[in-house]
Amino acid sequence: MKKTLFGSMAVLSLFIFLASCNKNDDMPPEQNGTITIENVLDSKPLVESGTFKGNGTPPVILPGQSVSFSFYAAKNQRLTFATMYGWSNDLFFAPINPGITLYNSDGSPVTGDVSDQIRLWDNGTRVNQAPGGAVMHPGTAEAGTKNIKEVNGMDDYGHSYLPASRLMQASLQYDGNSKFTFTISNKSGGTANETPFSPGVWTISYVAGGNQLLPEPIYSSGKPTANGLTDIAEMGNITAMNSYLTQQTGIFTPLSPVLVVIYQGAANPFYKTGENDRGEGLKDLAQKGNADILAGFLKTKPGVRNVYVLKEAANTVLLPRVGGAAGGKVSQQLSLQPGDRIAVATMYGFSNDWFFATTGNDIDGSQKGDFSSLVGLFDNGTAVNQYPGAGVTQANLAGTPLQESKTIQPVPNPNQYNTLPAITNIIKVTLQ
Incomplete structure (x- = not known):
């Protein structure tokens, strides 16, 4: 009986061992x-950029004429642009950086006249003559390097200028679903600073963490001109600056x-x-x-x-x-x-x-x-x-x-x- 009991236990142990082996074998490795x-x-820092121009030949925006373009923007994004004060040596219009405010603090879109955000700037590359149709282009080069500077009533050579908002009317229309239409009107006719506006460039920067990725894409006040802005300020030629902005625009x-x-x-x-x-x-x-x-x-x-x-x-x-x-x-x-x-x-x-x-x-x-x-x-x-x-x-x-x-x-x-x-x-x- 004792031998039989031990024998049965041995058989049972073997069965459990074999069953355990079979169970592990069934588990997938x-x-x-x-x-x-x-x-x-x-990535690129600018979400949109583009150009604008008049309808004539050459395609300038004459006194009494207007030009419009459309773009998309979210909160905290700004619109900036540049166009030449045509009857000058190297002056240009542009908003104060980082650009025109597009939404109010309550999140509603800004509409209507935003001309008070536009300024007149000296590119610092040419000696300024008295503004007007008699200006010779390109004119005399400045001695040494000068930085971009706001023209606030009078330039460094004693020539007087009306505020930019007296010469250029800028207005925003909201078209819905984040789309705006921006209109530039030349209202300099009959003033002491009558001038055509050249073709121009515009852009919108991406915003990340509430900050513009490229807050000064066209110019920086107090710094030398760069990236083709001189061609706009001196000749109204947007080719170089447009190429630069296009390279910075994307996803x-x-x-x-x-x-x-x-x-x-x-x-x-x-x-x-x-x-x-x-x-x-x-x-x-x-x-x-x-x-x-x-x-x-x-x-x-x-x-x-x-x-x-x-x-x-x-x-x-x-x-x-x-x-x-x-x-x-x-x-x-x-x-x-x-x-x-x-x-x-x-x-x-x-x-x-x-x-x-x-x-x-x-x-x-x-x-x-x-x-x-x-x-x-x-x-x-x-x-x-x-x-x-x-x-x-x-x-x-x-x-x-x-x-x-x-x-x-x-x-x-x-x-x-x-x-x-x-x-x-x-x-x-x-x-x-």
């Missing part, structure tokens, strides 16, 4: 991987904290094009860059194994490349099983409700490499679109989104406002 998301956008956007989802299944667990937002938190990511609500919801979904919200250590958001410096980057080590797929999403920060997300079947967790080509840019359909980076209702520009209800769709490129770089030149996603 895990492998480690590291996912990295980077903002690789080579700037941060990427919000990044949502990373590991799941098993045939479909992305939080969005599908052609469907409306599901009310699970994607709206908060797309409009405000807040991925936490969607992350919390996804943790309760069947098939979702892990959810991460990756925040850049220094700034929380992933800033683009600025002045050659690298953009923001986040990484996360992952434990992956066979069949795992990885979905990624982040907000196009300077939009109303655009978001980047992996497409198709998302990222195969068993593969390694650069998966940036799988990323698409989508309109969440929950907020009215405005000019990216110049929309008064964009949450990241101190606005409140205007709600709408449309299906999620890819953002066309070019879109109705601008042309974006290739997505792979904005966001990079790698799995190693």
Whole structure:
């Protein structure tokens, strides 16, 4: 009996051991991987720029004539421009830096006459003759380097000038949805300072953290002229300055904290094009860059194994490349099983409700490499679109989104406002 008991125990132990081995064999092996998301956008500081000119030949703006142009702007953004005082050696009109105020303190748009923000400036490159039609161009060069200086009633050579607001009328019209129309009227006719205005340039700077990225894009008072402004001030030629401003104009956007989802299944667990937002938190990511609500919801979904919200250590958001410096980057080590797929999403920060997300079947967790080509840019359909980076209702520009209800769709490129770089030149996603 004793031998039989011990024998039975031995058999039972062997059975438990074998069962344990079979259970472990059934568990899929895990492998480690590291996912990295980077903002690789080579950003520009100006969101918009352009030119204006008269309708005649040459295309100057004569006394009694007007010229208009339109642009988009958000709170804290300013409009600046420059045009030559035509019957001078090197004088130009421009607003006081950083430019014309476009919104009141209560957030309402500024409309009507804004002429009091315009000044007359001396470029400092030519000796001033008495202003008028007899001025010889280009005239005598200044001895040595002089800085740009406001002409406040009288220049350095004793010539008198009326205030700029007596010669130029500047007015703003608000067209809705962050769009303004700006009109310059030449009212110098019959004054002691009658003059044509030359063709001109204008621009709007991006704002980040409440600050202009390029607050003095055309001139700096008390500093030497630069970037082609001399050609405007002396000859009314906008070619060089327009080229410079065009090079500084383009795309700037941060990427919000990044949502990373590991799941098993045939479909992305939080969005599908052609469907409306599901009310699970994607709206908060797309409009405000807040991925936490969607992350919390996804943790309760069947098939979702892990959810991460990756925040850049220094700034929380992933800033683009600025002045050659690298953009923001986040990484996360992952434990992956066979069949795992990885979905990624982040907000196009300077939009109303655009978001980047992996497409198709998302990222195969068993593969390694650069998966940036799988990323698409989508309109969440929950907020009215405005000019990216110049929309008064964009949450990241101190606005409140205007709600709408449309299906999620890819953002066309070019879109109705601008042309974006290739997505792979904005966001990079790698799995190693």
